[in-house]
Every structure is written in structure tokens, then in C-alpha cells.
Amino acid sequence: MKTILITGAGTGLGKELALAYAKKGHTIILTGRRETPLKEVQELIRQNGGHAEVYTLDLTKQESVQKTVDTITDAHSVSYLINNAGAGCFGPLSDLAIEDIDLAVQTNVLGTIYLTKALLPHLLEQTEPKIMNIISTAGQKGKINESVYVASKFAVRGFTESLQKELEGRVTVTATYMGGMDTPFWDETDHIKDKSRLKSPQQVADTIIKHDTQLEINV
Template identity: 35%
Template sequence: MDLQGKIAVVTGVSKGIGLSTVEALLEKGAIVAGWGRTKPALEHQDFHFFECDVRYPDSVQNAFDQTLSRLGVHIAVLVNNAGLGIAGKLDEQSIDDWQTMFETNVNGVFYCTRLVLPEMKEQGEGHIINISSIAGTTGIEEMSGYCGSKHAVRGISQSLYKEVRNYGIKVTCIYPGSVNTNFFDNFENITSRENMMRPEDIASTIVHALESHPNYHHVDIEVRPLMPKGRIQK
């Protein structure tokens, strides 16, 4: 896809992967609608922020309606990036924390995607990027809620691409390992953040997938830091 002049929606844009993705898309000439709870410190003539909490369908609908009103109806790209993780043993995790993860990480993908698909089908073009996690491919102790939500993103993505591929729409699911973002701010015993990937690394992968040939489809992309524990000392 040639991103020049295309309308792209990115969720969770206040910082981290979302903000880096917005910046990368702007560099490619896209017009970007950022949906999030907090406006990022970014000023650009082609960046438009719309307040949105993806946990709530009414909030998503409002952001979608405002986006169409201001930017136009032909949304070509959706990056479902908004997400969060809360650690805890399953029998000790609060119901509120469990529901917050699933409402954000899973329901948010549904609420956003269902709105952009009809026009993508009509145009015969579109690309949906879902940000899952390595946690969506395995189990991690004391992260059952987060892993469960990211496994759900994987299942949604793999089902959806089969539904929409013959309309010319791509669905790509990305599974990052550790990325140096605020995701880890509330986790104890995180000591090697300098060895994590950078948000801009994930953004570059997103752009690479978006710019691929129309008949070339990245379905699943797993990315990890090369040396998560640092270089071996000789």
C-alpha cells in the first residue's frame, strides 16, 4: 500500500508503540487519526487526536464518527495497539483487573475493527494491524489474564484474515517480545530495560507490512530482542 495521503487510525497513541507508529506513518505521508485517552505531545498538520477509551463501544463510535466527519470516510489502515497488562496469580487477581484487560485488549479490537471493515470492503483495500504479544503464543506465570487476552487477539486475527482476504483486506498480527515502554513501569524486578526493543522498531515493522505488495500478506510477525539479557561477557 502506498501510504501517501491514506487515512490511518491508531489506538493507544499517548506514548510507546502507538506514538512511534503515528510518527512513522506521518513520515510516510499518511493522515493519522490518533484514538486514545490521553493526547500525546505531538503537533503535526496531518495528526488529529480524538479522545477514546476502547473499552467502551460508545466512546469508539464517537471517535469513529468524529474521524469520518473531519478526515473523510476512506479509512485505509487500523492499528489496534491499545492494551495493558496487570500481573497477578489467577486466584489473587481482582475481577476489576481481569475485566479491564479483556475489555481493553480484546473488546477494544472488536469495537474498532467492526466499524472500519464495511468501508474497507467497499473500497477493496485495507489493512488491519493487531498488536498481540509473545504472551499471545505461550503462558507466563502470574500473567494468565494478560496471556489469555493476547491469545484472544491471535485467534481473532487468524479468523478475521480468512474472512476478509478476498475483499483485498489484510490482517496482520504482531507478537512483540519485551519493548521498552511504560508497560513495564508497574512490574517489579525488571532490570534489563536497556536490552529491550525500542518502540520505533515495532513501528518500522508495522510500516514494512503496510507497504508490502497487494498480493503479499504478512499474517503473523514475531519479533524479539536479539540479546534480552545483554551480550555475553568474555
């Protein structure tokens, strides 16, 4: 059984991945900025007889990412990192606020890079270490009113494909591309008009776990 660090594990896809991997017997390190949703997921996992720990973490702050990773790795042997946390940024480029652009790029791109870099020396000491990056179909093709979000996800795709080559034979690095999911991700935007056509995050988590030995998963 592995110890799996999941970012953005308090809500949406991260929560469902945490619940599903915990059901398979893995220990889950639940991370995100807000403690309350993480504790709720921890409680659900414990009620099902599983193991989970909570560490709050703001991915946009490099020093705090490094400190939290040091604290986590002092107590746990983490062999699987799931970079799932993400921030949206939707609308015509001319209407986007600079702070929303910054937040999406800092969270999706720099956050993923900071955490992966901080955890990598530890991962390299583990047996069969693995990194899964949750990207999006926004990492595969451009979309109207998603320029900044798409740019950030293309960056994560480039990061992933480069690490696949750089770490080949030492760390398995996988990429996951999915379309729309009905999660809190869409709560503060009207970019998606009809959420009823979106997949549930449980459904997407189940598919990811079924195929998690593949280097690329398309849901």
C-alpha cells in the same frame, strides 16, 4: 497515501508507529483516552511536515467507540486500522484484582473487537483496506504470572486469524508478535525487573513498517 487510525498512539509503540508512518507521508488519526500525549505526538508530526488529527476514545465503552468512529469517518477516509492499544495484568492469578482482570480483557479483547466492528463497514468502502493487530509473544505461548494477559492476547490472535479467513480478498488482516519493549506499559508493575534488555519501541516500529506487507510479523 493512506489515512491510518492508530489506537494508543500517544505513547510507546503506537506513538512510534504514528511518527514513522507520518514520515512516509500517511495521514494519522491518533486515538487514546488522554488528549495531552496525543496532542504532543500530533505536534511532533506537524513539526516534521506531516498530517495528524486527534480523537479521544475509550475502547472499553462500545457506544463511545461507535460515536467516535462515526465522527472520524464523517471527516476522513480511513483505509488502515492499527489496533495497538493494550492494558497489562501481571502476577499470580490468585493475587490479581478483579478490576485489573476486567480492564485487560475489556481493553485488549473487547476494545479491539468493538473498534474493528465499528470501522469495518467504512474500511470495506476503501481501496486496499487493511487492519494490523498488535498482539505480543503472549499471543503465542503461555507465561508464568501472565495468565490473564496471555488469555487476552490469545483471544486477539484468534480474532485476527478468523478475520483473515472471513475477510480474505476484501480486507488484509495482519498479526504482529513482539517480545518486551521499553515503554510506559511497565510503569505500574514490577513484573519486568530489568528493562535494559528490552527493545526500544522505535526499533520495533521500524521493523514492523519494513515488513508490513506480511500477514504475520514476528519482531
